[in-house]
Amino acid sequence: MTPTSLELLKKYSVPGPRYTSYPTAPYFHTGFGESDWAETLAVPAADRGLSLYVHIPFCDSLCYYCGCNMVVTRDYGKAAVYLAALEHEMSRTAALVDPTRKVRQLHWGGGTPTYLNPDDIRKLMAMMRKYFTLTEDAEISCEVDPRELTREHLEALRESGFNRVSFGVQDMDPDVQQAVNRIQSEWLIQQVLDWSRELGFSSINLDLIVGLPKQTIESFTRTLERVAVWAPDRLAVFGYAHVPWMKKHQKLIKEADLPDFTTRLALQQRVNEFLGAAGYVNIGLDHFARPEDELVRAQQNKTLWRNFQGYTTHKDCDILAFGASSISQTADVYMQNEKSPKRYQERIAATGFAVERGLKLTRDDQIRRDAITRVMCDLELDFATFGNEWSIVFSDYFADALSALRPLAEDGLVDITTGKVNVTRVGRLFLRNIGMCFDRYLKEATRNEQPRYSKTA
Numbered sequence: 001m002t003p004t005s006l007e008l009l010k011k012y013s014v015p016g017p018r019y020t021s022y023p024t025a026p027y028f029h030t031g032f033g034e035s036d037w038a039e040t041l042a043v044p045a046a047d048r049g050l051s052l053y054v055h056i057p058f059c060d061s062l063c064y065y066c067g068c069n070m071v072v073t074r075d076y077g078k079a080a081v082y083l084a085a086l087e088h089e090m091s092r093t094a095a096l097v098d099p100t101r102k103v104r105q106l107h108w109g110g111g112t113p114t115y116l117n118p119d120d121i122r123k124l125m126a127m128m129r130k131y132f133t134l135t136e137d138a139e140i141s142c143e144v145d146p147r148e149l150t151r152e153h154l155e156a157l158r159e160s161g162f163n164r165v166s167f168g169v170q171d172m173d174p175d176v177q178q179a180v181n182r183i184q185s186e187w188l189i190q191q192v193l194d195w196s197r198e199l200g201f202s203s204i205n206l207d208l209i210v211g212l213p214k215q216t217i218e219s220f221t222r223t224l225e226r227v228a229v230w231a232p233d234r235l236a237v238f239g240y241a242h243v244p245w246m247k248k249h250q251k252l253i254k255e256a257d258l259p260d261f262t263t264r265l266a267l268q269q270r271v272n273e274f275l276g277a278a279g280y281v282n283i284g285l286d287h288f289a290r291p292e293d294e295l296v297r298a299q300q301n302k303t304l305w306r307n308f309q310g311y312t313t314h315k316d317c318d319i320l321a322f323g324a325s326s327i328s329q330t331a332d333v334y335m336q337n338e339k340s341p342k343r344y345q346e347r348i349a350a351t352g353f354a355v356e357r358g359l360k361l362t363r364d365d366q367i368r369r370d371a372i373t374r375v376m377c378d379l380e381l382d383f384a385t386f387g388n389e390w391s392i393v394f395s396d397y398f399a400d401a402l403s404a405l406r407p408l409a410e411d412g413l414v415d416i417t418t419g420k421v422n423v424t425r426v427g428r429l430f431l432r433n434i435g436m437c438f439d440r441y442l443k444e445a446t447r448n449e450q451p452r453y454s455k456t457a
C-alpha cells in the first residue's frame with residue numbers, strides 16, 4: 001500500500017452508514033404504526049413484484065463478532081411457537097396484498113434458518129406457498145450455518161424449491177476461529193459444498209469477514225487460497241463492525257487482538273487483489289461475483305439495486321419481511337418489526353402485525369436514495385439523465401452534495417468534470433463516504449444527535 005493511499009484511508013475512515021436503506025434505520029420512528037402499514041400493503045402496485053424475507057432468529061451458539069438480531073437457545077420448542085406466529089403474520093399480510101402480484105425473490109436469513117429441522121423447513125416453505133405465488137424462475141435462497149447442518153437439511157431446502165445457498169465461512173484460521181467462538185474445519189465446509197453441488201443448487205455464496213481478531217495478512221491469504229479452490233459463484237466480504245456499545249457480546253472480543261488500522265486496510269487490499277486475480281468482479285462495496293453472474297450483468301446494465309440484503313438485481317420489487325426485527329420496504333415506505341422474538345410473538349397474537357417503527361419517505365428522500373444507490377451500484381451518476389428522471393435541475397438540486405464532493409474530487413475519489421459523478425478506481429474503497437455527500441440527515445444532525453455508525457474503512 002502506498003503512503004498516499006494509506007493517508008487517504010486514514011482521512012476518510014469516519015463513522016458512516018452502509019446505505020442498505022436511505023434514510024437509514026435510526027431515522028425510522030414509532031409514529032409509523034400498524035394502520036400505516038396496513039394502508040401501505042393495500043396500495044395497488046400491480047407493476048411491482050414481491051421479494052419475501054423471513055427472519056429465523058435462533059442460533060445454537062454465539063459467534064462473538066455477531067451483529068445480527070438473534071437468540072442463542074437449545075430449546076427447539078421455541079421454533080414451533082415462532083413458526084405459528086410467522087403463519088399468522090403472513091396470513092394477515094397476504095389478505096391485504098393484491099393476489100396477482102408474484103414473488104420473484106425469496107430469502108431466509110437470521111439468526112440461523114437451518115436451526116429449523118428438515119420437517120419445519122418444508123413446513124415453512126409450504127406455508128409461504130400457501131399465501132403467496134412464486135414465479136417459475138424465482139430466486140429462492142437461504143443462509144446456511146455449516147456447523148450442525150446435515151444433508152437432510154439441504155435436501156429439505158432443495159425439495160422445497162430453494163436454488164441458492166449462502167454459507168458463513170468468515171475465516172478458516174484456527175486461532176481466529178477460537179477468538180470468535182466459531183469453529184468449523186475445512187473438511188466440514190468441503191462436505192456442505194459437495195452436498196450442495198450434488199443436490200443441484202445453482203448458486204453458492206460464501207461470506208468472509210475482514211477485521212476479525214488475530215487475523216493477519218498471511219493467515220487470511222491462506223483462507224482466500226482455500227476459498228479459491230472451493231470456487232463459489234459469489235462472495236460477500238464484510239468488514240467486521242466492532243460496536244460493543246450496541247452489541248454487548250462483542251466485549252468478549254479482546255480489542256488488543258483486533259488488527260490495527262494499517263493491517264485491516266492491507267487485508268482489504270489483499271482481498272481485492274486476490275479475488276480479482278482469481279477471476280471475480282468486485283460489485284461495489286463488499287460483493288464479488290463471477291463475470292457471467294447476474295449481479296455483474298445488472299451492474300453493466302445499470303439495473304443493480306441495493307437493499308437490506310445487500311446488492312440485488314430485483315429493483316422493482318417490494319420487500320415483505322416476516323419475523324422479529326425484519327424490515328419491509330415498498331417504493332416509499334420502510335417498516336421494521338419488533339426486535340425481541342417474545343414481543344414479536346405477543347404482538348402478532350394480538351393483531352397479526354408487529355410494527356415497531358417505520359418511515360414514509362418524502363420525495364426528497366426518494367431522490368436522494370436514488371442518487372446514493374446510483375453511485376454505490378453504477379459507480380457513476382449522469383446529471384442530465386438523473387435530472388430528467390426526477391424532473392429536477394441536478395446541479396441546483398444537489399448544489400450541497402456537489403460542494404461536499406469537491407474535496408473528494410481533489411483527493412481523486414470521484415471525477416465530476418463531465419456532467420457526471422464518476423467513482424474512480426481509488427474511490428471504490430470510499431463508496432460510503434461518497435454516498436454520505438448526498439445524505440441530508442447527516443448534514444442536518446448536530447454532532448450529538450448523530451446516530452453512531454461503524455467506520456467507513
Ligand code: SF4
Pocket residue numbers: 058059060061062063065066067068070110111112145168
Ligand atoms: S450463527 Fe450467525 S447469527 Fe448466529 S451468532 Fe453466529 S453470526 Fe450471529
